[in-house]
Every structure is written in structure tokens, then in C-alpha cells.
Amino acid sequence: MVEAFIRHIRNKSILDPSKTYLLASSGGMDSMCLGNLLTKAEIPFEIAHVNFQLRGEDSNQDEEFLRKWANSLGVPFHVHHADTYTFASERNISTQMAAREIRYDWFEKLRSERNLAGIIVAHHEDDQIETIVLNLLRGTGIEGIYGMSERRGWLIRPLLPFSRKEIQEFVLENKIEWREDSSNEKTDYKRNKLRHISLPALYSVADDAKSNLLNSFARLKDTGKAFTSLFENWKNEKIEESEGMQILSANDLLRTAGSSSLLYFWLRPYGFNSAQAQDILEACQFSESGKLFESSTHLLNIDRDQLILAPLPGEFDSISISENDIDFLLPEGKYELLKLENKVALDRNKQNAMLDLERLSFPLKIRTWQEGDRFIPLGMKNAKKISDFLIDLKVPVVKKRAVKVLISEGQIAWVIGHRIADWAKSTAATRKILYLKKQ
Template sequence: MLSKFQNHLKTNLYFLKGKKLLLAVSGGIDSMVLVNLCHQLNLDFAVAHCNFQLRGEESNEDEAFVKSYAANLQVPIFIEQFDTKAFAEQQKLSIQVVARNLRYEWFYTLLANHNFDYILTAHHLDDSLETFLINFTRGSGIEGLMGIPEQNDKIVRPLLVFSRNDIEVFAQDNKVEWRQDSSNATDKYWRNKLRHDVIPILKELNPSLLASFENTVLHLKQTQSLADDAVNRLYQTVVNEEEHHTVIDLKKLLQHTNYKAYLYQWLQPYGFSDWTAVYDLLEAQSGKQVLSESHILLKNRKVLLLFPKQTKISEELYWIAKDQTDVKVPLKMNFCNVSDISNQMSNVIFVDEALLQFPLTLRRWQEGDVFQPSGMTGKKKLSKFFKDEKYSLWDKANAWLLCSDNKIVWIVGKRADERFKATANTTKILKINFEA
């Protein structure tokens, strides 16, 4: 196994050569074998151990064991204790999810603070098969059916080419010590049920199950590669990336019978999971939206708009001084005095400078905002104006108001306010231009 491990690093994980590595070590047989392999190859590594305090004294004994083992090898060790149950109750998540989040957040902190290059975990081929079966029973795309990836960002899993039996044989031959996790014997967790009850039957039916699984993963990876090529090609013609948002042209997308597959591939990286809601959005009324943890997907007439969630948007405020001629943030605008009114376009307004109170401000709209639309005698709520103009949520969230003493002078690029309009009697005409 040592020779195969060394060859695997040299051939497939060559980027690890000479790097500073952080090994995730629980004290179980898998991670202890990983430590032993890395030590025999004289790799530059340190050990990180998480004590989740879920098994009482047994957890503390695991910590002491790993600490002692690292000391004997004279390798650096980092230990962190977590009140995992308290975190799970607070966040209303399962123990397993919380433990995983805590573990990897801490690992990445260590990586940043101590200049490690990669995090190595001891997942092996049987773990990958279990993940495949879990995702299969839950329903999954190709990604979930490829088991555990060998690399995610800075996380590398160099033992995925080895079976649990390979690891056990190596541990026995090399007299590797490890700690037995009592929770692995219970069928409380889904993964353990598969490990103890389902996979043994599958191996009985097919003694070469793991080899068959490896072949299946290889075929799926090739299929995924073909799908990626198709997805990327269509992306170029259907999707337009703007500065702050992404536009998906529904007319072009719906020309393809497998449009749902394309949407899945494009949107999955943004954390969307309610795919029924996402697909229903295509036939929904304008203004409907679906949320992920980080993004909003909005139906806006004949397109889908994807943009990050924005916070405290109404608190953005920018000042414009009296003698200022150019504005670069948050919009590109310029101000100049002219002798007459010309070039009546949506991106230009002419106002009576004497009616303005400086400094002017640029801000987002707020509930209760009113203005007097140019050409009208009465006032109108901005919310009503937006509705009449069929503004989407995206349009409203990204509208900018040019204000004088908090009175709206211009919904920038859309509609000016009648109260500030330059007339034949205006002695000092100010031309304001918005560079769209």
C-alpha cells in the first residue's frame, strides 16, 4: 500500500510535492494509517484533531491518544474542542451537519493562519461508495453519483484509491495503533445502516463491487465532462453576465428540451436546492422569485435575473457638492451649466439650479417616497410608479434617486421631477447627464 500511495501522489496528486500539509486526524484507523503513510514518506505535515465532545470520556481519550501519537512522531498538532450539541440546538441543524461545518471552518482557519497549502482527509473508497448510495437514495445529479471527489478546493483525499480492507491490512502489517469509535457500531446514522446492512449484501451479490463502483465513477466522470462541454457552449448564447447580476434569456433557453438540466448546472453552484420552485419560475408571473442562502433568482418578464442578496441597501448614501462636475461612484454622472435646453433623452435632465439645495444626494428608494413625475401636477408614490412601470424587484432594488434636501429630483435614467424642471424663465440651467 505504501508503494501504491507513493505512486498515486507522484502521478495524480503531484501538486502536493513539497507542500505544507494539514492532516485531519480523528484517531480512527483511516486517519492513523494516513498519518503513518505520510510519516514514512517524510512529507511535511501537521495534525489537526477535533474533539466534538459527543461521546463523553471516550472523546477525551481520543484527543489524548492523537496528542501522544503526534508527540512521538515529533509533528505539530492542533486540537480544538467544540460544544457540538449546543451549536446544533442553536442552529437547528443535525449533529452531523454542525460537526462537519465546525470541522472544516476550523481547518480553513488553521490553513490561513499557519500557511498550510492543503488539508488532507482519510476518506477511502468504501466511504465514497456509501456517499454514492446516500445520494442515490435521496435523488441526485451526476455530481452526487460520483461519490466523494478527490479534491475540493484545498481539501485533498489521497486514500480514495484504497478500500477499507486495504487500510485494515496495512494497519495490521505496520502495527498501526488506532482508536475505535463506538458510534460506528450503531445503526443510528444512515451511513452506518448502509455500511452494516446494505453494502455487505451488495458485496455478497457482487464480490467485485468496489471495482465495479470505480468503473461506474470513471464512466460518470466522462459523461459529466461531455455535459460540461454542452453546458458551457449554451451558456455563451443564453446567459449574459452584467456587472452586478446575471441574465438568463428564457426564450433561447426554452428552445432546448433539456432546459432543466442546463438550469441545474448553472444555478447549483449558487446554493439553490428547491428545484421544483426553480423550474416553476419559468412559467410564473413576472416578479416571482426563489431564494438560496446567498442569491435571488427573479422572474422578470422574459428573463431570469440572478443576483446576490443585498443588505442595508436603503442605507447607501452619496453626496454631491455644489461645484462638483463629475460623479464616478455609485453611478457615472456629470453636471454642467448650459444656456438652453436640448437633447431631451432619458439619460439627461435639465433643472433649475436655483431650486436645488446642495449638497445633492444619491440614494436608494424607501417606502413612503413620493415625487411629482414630469408633466404631471400631482404627486405619486414611488411604489405606485414602480408598479405602473412594471418594475421588477431587481429594478426597484437597483433604482437610484438624485435628491435635493431629500426631495426627489430624478429617478436616475427614468423620470425627472416636475418641481425642479428648467423652464423659459430659468436663469441658470443645470444639465445632468447619466452615463448608462
């Protein structure tokens, strides 16, 4: 196994003998095997151990066992004492999850402080299968079948090609001591149930069941990588970006094979889950225009034959503009406030506004529009609800929430970025203009 291990880390360039690493060790068979292999491969390392204080005196004996081992090797030994039950209770998470967070947070902190080249853990081939099957039981997508990688960031797993059986044989042959964690034999946890009951039953179906599972997972992982590449090409070709929005034709989506997966991979980075993606796809299939779907950060609107995605607008506190102000700032950008004589060309850019200064009363107010708001749009005689006005302009729902209005003495003078009110317009009789210009 030593030769195979050295060949593996060299071929994959996983470990560098000129650098020092942090070996995460519980004192169990797997990590003791790994420590022995690293020593024989002449890979320098320091040892890190977390005493979770979950098994009474056994936990303390694990720590002492590792301390003696580190001393025998002449390598630094680091230990962290964790109040795991309190940590789990304060965060309302399971003890297992708490132990995982404590472990990896401390490992990374220690690695950084010691300026070490990586954190080496003893996950092996059987752990990989267990992880993938657990992911499948949770309802994973294609990426859940990828399992654990040999290197991810600072985390390094050089034992992934080796089975539990190979590790056990190596440890016994070389008379390597280890500490047995009695909780590993219990079947209270899903992983232990898989390890001791479900997977052995599955492997008993055929002599090559385990190897066939690993081969299948490898092929599916490669298929997943191919899909990811195809998805990126599809996204670049089909999704347009405009004014902070992403726009996808519903017809393009529905005509594409694998539309459910494509939609989910598009929306996932914006906080949408697979169930929402399926609901959105069904809404497209039934042409449910106007439907809204919301994540913690984004809003998706089905608008006629388009899917429009945009960030949720942040909370906007109304602002006041005094007569002496020279500018103001909105989430959409900064605006200049210029006072001009009526001898300038009219700016027809909808992002800007030229208003009759003498018809306005300060302080002016800017706020988000509200249901029931009305104004008389430029060129019209009758008042119109802003909600209807925005519909007429075909402003996407994802943009409507962020629309703001400029108000003078309770009257809307400008629907910012869209239309000024007729009463506030500059005419031939206007003597002074308030020019609101977006920078």
C-alpha cells in the same frame, strides 16, 4: 499496499516528500494505516487530533494513544479540546455537523499557523461510495455523484483508491495498533446504517456490485464534466448582459434539451434552488409573463418571452439635497449639481436632467418611488401613475424596484434616469438651470 500507495501519490503528484503536511488522526484504523504509509513513503508530517469529549474516558485514551505514537515517531503532536455539545447547541446543528465544523476549522487554522503544505485525511474507497449514496438520498444533482476529490484546496485524500478491506488487511499484517470508536458500530446515523446494513445488502446482489458502482460513478462524473463544458458554451451564447441584468430568451431555453438542468446551473450561483428552477421552467412553459421569483440576493422576472435576472436592490434611505450641494451619490452612480444660465444646449440624455432652477424649492429630496406616486411626464398635460409610466416604458420589474424620484415640495420633478416632469422643464423663459449630470 505500500508500493501501490507510493505509486499513486507519485503518479497523481498528490504529496511532495520535500514538504511537511498535517495528518488528521482520530487514532482509528484508517488514519493509523495512513500514518504508517506516509512514514514508509518518507512523507514528513505532523499529527493533529481533536478530542471532542463525547465518549468520556475513551476520548481521553484516544488522545493519549496518539500522543505516545507521535512521540515514538518523533513528530509534533497537536490536540484541540472541543466542547462539542455546547458548540452544536449554540448553532442549533447536529453533533455530527458540529464535530465536522470544529475539526476542519481547527485543522485549517493549525495548517496556516504551522505553514504546512496540506491537511491529509484518511477517507478511502468505501467512504467515497457512502458519501455518493448519501448525496443521492438527499436529492443531489450530477455534482453529488462526483463524491470526494483527491485534492481540494488544502485537503488531501491519498487513500481514495484503496478499500476498507485492503486497509484492514494491511493493518493486521503489519501489526499496527489502533483505537476502536464504539460509536462507529451504532446505526443511529445514516452513514452507519449505510455502512452496516444497506450497502452490504446491495453488494450481496452480485460479486461485482461494488466495482460496478464505482465504475458507474466514474462514468457519470465524466459525463458531468462534459455537461459543465457544454453549459458554459450555452450560457455564453444565449445569455445577454445589459445594465446589470442577465437576459435569456424563454424560447431558447424551452427549445434546448436538458432545459431544467441548464436553468438550474445558471441560477444556482445566485441563490436559487432546484425547486425554484423547476417552477420557473413551468412558468415559462405556460407563458406566465409577469411572474417573479426571488432568492436571497437576486430577483428573476418572466417578462413576455424573456427571463430577466438582476440583483435585489439594496435598501435606499432618502437623501436631501441643499441649495449649496455640488454633487450627490446614488447606488447607480455619482451626480454633479451644476447651476447654469439658460444659454446652453439642452442635454437630452435620459440619465441627466436640466430643470428650471427657479421653479424648484430646496431642500430637494430623492427617494424610491412608491405606489400611488404620480407626475406629469414631459410633453403631457395629465398626471400619470409612475407604475403605469414604467409599464409604458417596458421597464423590467427587476429594475422597477430601484427607480428613484427627485421631489421638490412634494412634487415629483424627475423620475431619475427616465423622464423629467413637465412643470419642472427648462423653457425659453427659463433664466437659470439646475443641471443634474451623471458622472
